[in-house]
Amino acid sequence: MLLECTPARSKEELANLAPRLHHEMVVDSRIRRLRLAGMHYRNLILNLQAEQVPFQDHARDYQNCPTSLQTPITPRPHQSAALQKWGEAQGKGIVVLPTGAGKTVLAVLAMAKVQRSTLIVVPTIDLMNQWYEVLQSFFQVEVGRLGGGEREIKDFTVSTYDSAARCSDLLGAKFGFLVIDECHHLPAPHYQTIAQNCIAPFRLGLTATLERADGGEALIAELLGEVVYRGEIHKMTASVLAPYDVITIPVELTPTEREEYTAARERYLTFVRTKRIRMSAPGGWNQFLFQTSLTATGREAFRAYRTQKKLAQAASAKLEKLWDLLVEHANDATIIFTEDNTMAYKIARTMCLAALTHRTKAKERKQLLELFRAGTLKTLVTSKVLNEGVDVPTARVGIVVSGNATVREHVQRLGRILRHSPGKRAVMYELIAADTNEQDVNQRRRQHNAYERPTQI
Amino acid sequence: MLTKDLLKYKKRKGVLYPETLDPSCSHTHAAVSGFVDTLKRCQGHSQEEVLHLLDESAAGEQIHWSGLRKIALDKIKWSNPDPEYYQQRIQTVLAAQKLRCEQLLNSLHAYQELFAAERSQSYATISTELYQDLPQNCQALEVPQMSVEAWILLYNFSQVQSLLLRAEKGNIQFEKMSTSEARRFIRVLKFHRLLAEWGAGDTSESLHAEITGPNAITGSAQSYGLQFAKLLTALKSFTHWEAVFTLKLTPKGTPLQLQLSDKSPIGKTTPSFTQHLPEEHLNALADQKGNLPTFQSCETVLTLSGEKTAVPDFKCQAETPHPTYVEIFHRWHRSQLCERLTDLEKSSQHYPFRLLLGVDRSILSHPETRQALEKSAYFQAYGFLFRDFPSTKIIQNSLHKALQSDVPQDPE
Numbered sequence: 001m002l003l004e005c006t007p008a009r010s011k012e013e014l015a016n017l018a019p020r021l022h023h024e025m026v027v028d029s030r031i032r033r034l035r036l037a038g039m040h041y042r043n044l045i046l047n048l049q050a051e052q053v054p055f056q057d058h059a060r061d062y063q064n065c066p067t068s069l070q071t072p073i074t075p076r077p078h079q080s081a082a083l084q085k086w087g088e089a090q091g092k093g094i095v096v097l098p099t100g101a102g103k104t105v106l107a108v109l110a111m112a113k114v115q116r117s118t119l120i121v122v123p124t125i126d127l128m129n130q131w132y133e134v135l136q137s138f139f140q141v142e143v144g145r146l147g148g149g150e151r152e153i154k155d156f157t158v159s160t161y162d163s164a165a166r167c168s169d170l171l172g173a174k175f176g177f178l179v180i181d182e183c184h185h186l187p188a189p190h191y192q193t194i195a196q197n198c199i200a201p202f203r204l205g206l207t208a209t210l211e212r213a214d215g216g217e218a219l220i221a222e223l224l225g226e227v228v229y230r231g232e233i234h235k236m237t238a239s240v241l242a243p244y245d246v247i248t249i250p251v252e253l254t255p256t257e258r259e260e261y262t263a264a265r266e267r268y269l270t271f272v273r274t275k276r277i278r279m280s281a282p283g284g285w286n287q288f289l290f291q292t293s294l295t296a297t298g299r300e301a302f303r304a305y306r307t308q309k310k311l312a313q314a315a316s317a318k319l320e321k322l323w324d325l326l327v328e329h330a331n332d333a334t335i336i337f338t339e340d341n342t343m344a345y346k347i348a349r350t351m352c353l354a355a356l357t358h359r360t361k362a363k364e365r366k367q368l369l370e371l372f373r374a375g376t377l378k379t380l381v382t383s384k385v386l387n388e389g390v391d392v393p394t395a396r397v398g399i400v401v402s403g404n405a406t407v408r409e410h411v412q413r414l415g416r417i418l419r420h421s422p423g424k425r426a427v428m429y430e431l432i433a434a435d436t437n438e439q440d441v442n443q444r445r446r447q448h449n450a451y452e453r454p455t456q457i
Numbered sequence: 458m459l460t461k462d463l464l465k466y467k468k469r470k471g472v473l474y475p476e477t478l479d480p481s482c483s484h485t486h487a488a489v490s491g492f493v494d495t496l497k498r499c500q501g502h503s504q505e506e507v508l509h510l511l512d513e514s515a516a517g518e519q520i521h522w523s524g525l526r527k528i529a530l531d532k533i534k535w536s537n538p539d540p541e542y543y544q545q546r547i548q549t550v551l552a553a554q555k556l557r558c559e560q561l562l563n564s565l566h567a568y569q570e571l572f573a574a575e576r577s578q579s580y581a582t583i584s585t586e587l588y589q590d591l592p593q594n595c596q597a598l599e600v601p602q603m604s605v606e607a608w609i610l611l612y613n614f615s616q617v618q619s620l621l622l623r624a625e626k627g628n629i630q631f632e633k634m635s636t637s638e639a640r641r642f643i644r645v646l647k648f649h650r651l652l653a654e655w656g657a658g659d660t661s662e663s664l665h666a667e668i669t670g671p672n673a674i675t676g677s678a679q680s681y682g683l684q685f686a687k688l689l690t691a692l693k694s695f696t697h698w699e700a701v702f703t704l705k706l707t708p709k710g711t712p713l714q715l716q717l718s719d720k721s722p723i724g725k726t727t728p729s730f731t732q733h734l735p736e737e738h739l740n741a742l743a744d745q746k747g748n749l750p751t752f753q754s755c756e757t758v759l760t761l762s763g764e765k766t767a768v769p770d771f772k773c774q775a776e777t778p779h780p781t782y783v784e785i786f787h788r789w790h791r792s793q794l795c796e797r798l799t800d801l802e803k804s805s806q807h808y809p810f811r812l813l814l815g816v817d818r819s820i821l822s823h824p825e826t827r828q829a830l831e832k833s834a835y836f837q838a839y840g841f842l843f844r845d846f847p848s849t850k851i852i853q854n855s856l857h858k859a860l861q862s863d864v865p866q867d868p869e
């Protein structure tokens with residue numbers, strides 16, 4: 001992508017014209033030109049125009065798309081407010097809304113407003129197909145897809161993060177509007193290139209859970225703009241989202257499991273104490289990993305750590321309780337969440353259920369979701385792939401058999417069952433092995449306003 | 458694939474040392490020998506069982522098993538499950554759901570027994586068969602038959618290649634290099650499509666090249682990185698070279714150096730760089746659905762008139778009256794192209810083979826060669842043009858056209 005000033009300007013001259021871009025400019029001896037990441041295109045153009053510097057723009061390869069909504073949308077108050085704030089921020093910024101609050105519709109409204117060719121980036125193939133159908137129905141134009149074996153670039157294109165990152169050099173100049181769905185993923189090093197290489201002056205980030213443990217939200221703001229609107233889950237319940245209950249069910253380990261658990265945990269904790277590792281401190285986990293790799297005792301401690309964690313997560317009483325819940329909610333659409341694929345397939349085999357994991361092939365995945373949305377299939381077991389974005393409005397019951405301590409994962413999981421429909425009351429069960437580390441994990445992931453009124457049995 | 462399992466190294470004063478296995482160490486030899494023996498027993502087992510067997514045999518060993526295990530998983534030939542198997546699974550799941558919703562049995566065990574009776578199978582069989590198409594249930598059809606030494610070399614080679622995926626740049630210095638070797642090296646760079654600058658070194662016989670690494674490019678860094686890592690295979694076929702690669706293991710990490718030379722103990726795991734079928738051709742040919750002729754790399758030397766020879770790049774795999782080959786001419790092959798064209802115009806009908814000529818469009822910038830190509834009846838029938846690198850489709854279409862024109866005309 002090339003932007004040519006006539007006459008040519010040196011780095012210093014350009015730096016004077018656009019002082020904020022000074023540190024971003026690199027002299028590339030290979031092509032004997034100044035190089036600047038695509039994301040700075042807007043600022044550079046605005047600066048050159050302000051200083052009345054003549055230039056030829058060979059970079060821009062996107063079109064104005066005078067399309068209009070074929071299906072009219074009446075935005076809900078929070079969508080109108082978010083759109084207005086985003087417009088006031090010059091068409092750049094992040095909107096934080098809980099799952100089910102209409103982030104997709106908000107993006108459609110923004111697309112109708114900016115009238116530029118648009119790239120929408122989503123984390124999974126299921127979400128890509130979901131967006132594809134939504135855009136086709138609202139705009140009634142051909143929509144391109146990139147990812148999951150599809151490679152069609154149109155004025156409106158939906159891509160997975162992986163494909164967009166791989167093709168970022170080809171896509172970078174082709175779009176004037178960049179929409180990043182579930183934008184909390186963007187700080188991953190490989191994914192950053194999507195926003196860095198893209199010249200799109202208009203940018204919109206959408207997420208329900210912006211905050212990251214590594215503080216990556218600052219980077220997201222750098223790439224997409226600041227947070228322009230934030231809607232809180234507890235303020236939207238009943239009006240926008242289905243009302244819900246969160247029920248924690250403690251289960252007991254069997255005597256054999258308890259014995260093994262106690263022994264393994266003791267071995268792990270003894271090592272941690274001996275090495276004076278503070279697991280809760282920043283870098284504590286990395287220190288633990290490093291120390292355990294050094295000696296045979298360390299490796300044994302690491303095995304003990306995994307054993308005690310696995311025993312708590314896969315306690316046999318959880319399966320019994322899970323069965324009771326499935327019988328109780330036999331006619332409700334239910335999603336069972338696990339921490340890993342092994343547990344997901346164990347449950348699926350034991351109870352003859354459909355499992356949907358990253359190993360599930362595209363055709364089967366599509367059919368399972370269709371059956372689930374249609375109400376033909378009542379139960380899905382999943383590890384992580386349904387955590388985010390996928391729209392399953394029929395889901396009313398969620399059962400968390402195991403999970404990690406992050407707030408993000410649990411808010412996203414809760415979001416799967418909160419799509420509003422008349423008379424719907426959602427319920428999320430959390431199965432916790434009593435008197436194990438799972439209790440701490442459970443407490444840590446509850447540090448969110450979504451958990452303000454949980455119920456404990 | 459070169460995953461993190463194959464990334465073991467030590468850092469000392471800004472220099473990286475890959476943790477390679479020492480083939481002369483008796484303990485390493487014995488441990489890898491145990492690994493090879495275990496692998497031999499894996500034939501016919503599921504992937505899950507193979508992993509379990511390998512983990513069991515690795516217990517207590519200090520060497521890096523995850524890397525060897527990763528290579529083994531990549532090299533084993535696994536059974537291919539039926540892609541439509543999931544339809545059967547969905548039917549089973551829906552049948553089980555019907556029973557669950559109708560009977561509302563309080564006991565999981567009672568439900569399993571009832572469902573097993575309904576299907577006239579034990580529940581254990583139903584449970585095992587339900588997800589038998591998952592990768593962990595695929596069977597090992599063929600395990601690699603490699604010696605202990607070959608495993609060690611492959612492991613060490615992969616360790617270095619994994620580091621190269623994180624390179625910012627590489628500086629390669631050839632102390633002594635003949636003109637033909639220099640041309641071969643430049644051809645390697647071109648074949649791998651690497652960004653490089655090269656020039657004469659301190660002496661007339663030396664050559665210096667600076668190659669851009671995958672960490673220093675803005676797009677397609679992954680596929681570029683794999684090409685960059687493959688350079689090592691080619692480098693091993695040269696002598697008298699030293700290379701310094703600058704790497705960053707994390708985006709904000711300190712630059713580190715990896716020093717290699719023709720004497721580095723990283724082995725040579727593949728034959729010399731004499732034939733090569735680029736990955737995109739392999740992938741495109743594997744995925745092809747139409748009836749276009751396929752091709753493969755070849756090492757055949759064709760004898761032409763006047764004791765001249767031609768070394769074609771590809772050979773057509775379709776059954777034809779005479780073998781059909783493709784020779785690629787890049788922009789530095791202009792003089793050879795002119796010679797070949799003259800020869801084929803005169804004598805092609807006497808040769809027991811058909812030779813197609815693929816020509817880089819940049820050669821057309823030379824007026825005389827352009828004219829020769831335009832006038833050549835042979836090139837019109839058996840030639841094609843490409844830009845930078847011939848696509849699979851263009852080669853296949855040209856082969857198809859050539860094969861069609863070779864079909865004898867019906868006298869009627």
